[in-house]
Amino acid sequence: MQLNETEKLLKREFLKEEKERVKKLYTTKHKEGFKTEEDFVKWYIGKIKEQDYKCFYCETSIFNIRELIKNKKLKTRKTGYGERGRVLEIDRKVNSNGYNEKNCVLSCYYCNNDKSYILNSEEYKENFGKNREKYFSKLLNKLNKNVSTSI
Numbered sequence: 001m002q003l004n005e006t007e008k009l010l011k012r013e014f015l016k017e018e019k020e021r022v023k024k025l026y027t028t029k030h031k032e033g034f035k036t037e038e039d040f041v042k043w044y045i046g047k048i049k050e051q052d053y054k055c056f057y058c059e060t061s062i063f064n065i066r067e068l069i070k071n072k073k074l075k076t077r078k079t080g081y082g083e084r085g086r087v088l089e090i091d092r093k094v095n096s097n098g099y100n101e102k103n104c105v106l107s108c109y110y111c112n113n114d115k116s117y118i119l120n121s122e123e124y125k126e127n128f129g130k131n132r133e134k135y136f137s138k139l140l141n142k143l144n145k146n147v148s149t150s151i
């Protein structure tokens with residue numbers, strides 16, 4: 001019960017943060033698929049809930065990814081746009097198509113960075129996403145083991 005409340009709070013805080021961050025991402029390239037900044041933010045928040053806070057490809061929760069980053073099991077990358085790793089990114093399933101509701105999914109930085117424009121997104125999910133999920137789970141399990149043995 002208590003854990004549930006903590007999780008709810010965590011998600012609420014996360015969404016609040018994301019709304020502010022995603023607003024700033026809205027640029028000309030998004031205008032065709034999302035008429036206004038408000039439409040864009042609304043889509044993003046809806047999508048993150050629909051995907052249950054998980055990467056479309058490896059289906060790892062962004063909270064688990066943050067846990068791995070915090071414990072230095074994963075590295076982030078600093079760019080002009082901010083730090084890549086701690087948030088889900090907007091990925092176009094077909095790169096030659098624009099930013100719109102049909103073509104966009106939310107991906108972790110690690111999948112997004114790895115997925116090349118020559119790969120079909122469904123094939124990527126099936127073959128590489130699943131392996132990444134296994135790898136992330138292994139890291140998380142090790143982490144949890146370490147936590148329990150240190151108590």
Ligand SMILES: [Zn+2]
Pocket residue numbers: 055056057058059060107108109110111112132
């Ligand atoms: Zn991923």
